[in-house]
Amino acid sequence: MMTEKIVDARGLACPQPVIMARNAMREGAVRITVIVDSETAVANVTRMAQKAGWQVAQERRDNEVHLRLTPPAATAEQPQEAPASAPAPAGPTVLLVKSNRMGRGDDQLGEILIRGFFHTLTEIEDAPAVMIFLNSGVKLTTEGSPVLDDLRALEERGVEIYSCGTCLNYFGLTESLKVGAVSNMYSIAETLLSAGKVISP
Amino acid sequence: MQTLDFFPPVVDDPYTFGAVAAANAMSDVYAMGGEVLFALNIAAFPRWLDRAILAEILRGGAEKVREAGAAIAGGHTIDDDEPKYGLTVTGIVLISELMTKAGARAGDQLFLTKPLGTGLITTAAKGGAAEPKHMEGAVQCMLQLNRAASRAARSAGVRSATDITGFSLLGHAAEMAAASGVQLRIYLERLPILEGTRQYAEEWLFPGGAHSNREFFAPRVQFAGGISEEEQMMLFTPETSGGLLLAVPADKVEVFLQNCRSLEQPAWHIGEVVPGSGIVVE
Numbered sequence: 001m002m003t004e005k006i007v008d009a010r011g012l013a014c015p016q017p018v019i020m021a022r023n024a025m026r027e028g029a030v031r032i033t034v035i036v037d038s039e040t041a042v043a044n045v046t047r048m049a050q051k052a053g054w055q056v057a058q059e060r061r062d063n064e065v066h067l068r069l070t071p072p073a074a075t076a077e078q079p080q081e082a083p084a085s086a087p088a089p090a091g092p093t094v095l096l097v098k099s100n101r102m103g104r105g106d107d108q109l110g111e112i113l114i115r116g117f118f119h120t121l122t123e124i125e126d127a128p129a130v131m132i133f134l135n136s137g138v139k140l141t142t143e144g145s146p147v148l149d150d151l152r153a154l155e156e157r158g159v160e161i162y163s164c165g166t167c168l169n170y171f172g173l174t175e176s177l178k179v180g181a182v183s184n185m186y187s188i189a190e191t192l193l194s195a196g197k198v199i200s201p
Numbered sequence: 202m203q204t205l206d207f208f209p210p211v212v213d214d215p216y217t218f219g220a221v222a223a224a225n226a227m228s229d230v231y232a233m234g235g236e237v238l239f240a241l242n243i244a245a246f247p248r249w250l251d252r253a254i255l256a257e258i259l260r261g262g263a264e265k266v267r268e269a270g271a272a273i274a275g276g277h278t279i280d281d282d283e284p285k286y287g288l289t290v291t292g293i294v295l296i297s298e299l300m301t302k303a304g305a306r307a308g309d310q311l312f313l314t315k316p317l318g319t320g321l322i323t324t325a326a327k328g329g330a331a332e333p334k335h336m337e338g339a340v341q342c343m344l345q346l347n348r349a350a351s352r353a354a355r356s357a358g359v360r361s362a363t364d365i366t367g368f369s370l371l372g373h374a375a376e377m378a379a380a381s382g383v384q385l386r387i388y389l390e391r392l393p394i395l396e397g398t399r400q401y402a403e404e405w406l407f408p409g410g411a412h413s414n415r416e417f418f419a420p421r422v423q424f425a426g427g428i429s430e431e432e433q434m435m436l437f438t439p440e441t442s443g444g445l446l447l448a449v450p451a452d453k454v455e456v457f458l459q460n461c462r463s464l465e466q467p468a469w470h471i472g473e474v475v476p477g478s479g480i481v482v483e
Contacts, residue, residue, distance in 0.1 A: 015328040015406035022404070040409040047430065048405035165333035166213075186329040 005029035010037045017041040018048050032069040091196035092129035097137035102201045117201045118147040134164035143176040151179045204229035207243050207287020211323045215254045219261025221343040222286045225442035230292030231351035232364035234300035237269045238291045242276025245285040258286050304361030305381035305448035309474040314350035315444025318398030324408040325401040335397025343442040350445045353460035357453045365443030369414045371436045375421045384477030393469045402435040410439035421479040
């Protein structure tokens with residue numbers, strides 16, 4: 001069955017309505033209704049959806065506009081979506097590293113544990129596909145990190161490594177990134193939402 | 202001369218916001234060929250926010266004003282729900298050196314002194330959709346004073362300029378064309394555009410100002426075939442602390458470019474002035 005979704009973007013300034021609509025489209029929703037209340041949002045959302053090949057119908061009410069978005073596939077005869085009973089395909093396993101230590105209790109112990117954790121990951125065949133480092137976690141991807149060698153080894157095996165740009169900036173570590181790439185909250189949120197499984201050390 | 206500009210934060214970092222707002226506020230003086238004498242702070246700040254943030258905003262502004270060879274003589278802050286900051290700026294210019302929007306003549310060559318894209322990138326960043334390296338490029342661009350560009354033009358004898366801000370490149374160019382009674386021809390492929398700008402244009406992350414600028418100025422702008430709607434919108438998108446658009450008489454181009462080189466000021470040759478009216482983008 002098709003999924004229907006209503007995106008209420010009333011009162012939000014651009015680019016928020018576009019980003020919300022785009023997320024709904026990427027989540028696989030079909031027949032999305034985006035409710036907006038500015039002509040800017042009408043134009044931005046309409047053109048963004050049309051560029052992606054979706055059809056857009058407008059319905060104007062008092063002070064708001066309902067934009068009905070349908071993808072090209074939804075108008076075709078044969079069902080394009082998997083049956084609702086089938087399990088959703090699993091996304092990648094994402095490791096979310098929220099701190100430079102593992103567990104709470106003793107900081108020194110936490111540092112020893114996190115070293116052990118990443119070293120162990122290099123020896124496990126089924127390592128996470130994506131690793132996201134945020135808050136003090138970015139101290140692990142930057143100069144002086146005790147786990148750089150292990151992270152580099154994981155990166156060579158194809159693991160995607162991202163550090164939160166805001167966090168790097170906060171700790172003054174933007175120039176000190178040693179492994180992986182910088183990411184932003186938009187990409188991070190998107191990665192988490194599309195993950196099959198999210199784990200944190 | 203006296204000018205004033207202030208706005209809500211365009212970047213998260215308070216110091217950087219203060220510096221960008223100050224560079225933006227002083228830009229009007231530079232667009233008229235002047236120098237800044239002194240400035241007064243104008244700020245709004247919520248009671249519930251840490252005062253240290255306000256101090257950082259003011260420090261960013263003060264250091265940017267100092268970079269301009271001027272000083273902040275005081276100011277006023279009020280309580281408000283959203284922080285805002287800017288300056289009233291007092292500047293000086295010799296009447297014989299005054300640059301205006303009305304001085305462009307057919308045959309003049311058009312130069313732009315900063316890349317475009319600050320408005321689109323900061324809008325994308327507000328939605329959390331901008332890559333940090335793109336935002337960093339936009340911030341560096343917004344922080345740049347228009348002082349060197351103004352000096353390079355002034356001492357080359359240029360008498361027509363405007364700065365590119367809220368009305369977008371095409372809006373400000375249209376005002377110059379109308380005030381001077383000429384047509385400006387701009388070549389899309391020659392325009393300097395910040396990395397990331399085209400990507401966010403393709404994603405339709407335009408701010409409201411881009412739509413209202415297009416609505417207002419589009420009747421005066423002709424686009425050659427083959428220029429996409431996204432590219433058109435991009436040129437109607439407001440800029441923050443943008444560069445100067447200069448109409449340089451043909452016999453002064455060489456001196457102007459020499460001045461730019463010695464001041465390490467970039468300048469892009471983006472088009473020319475011809476008889477007629479309005480803007481043509483090719």
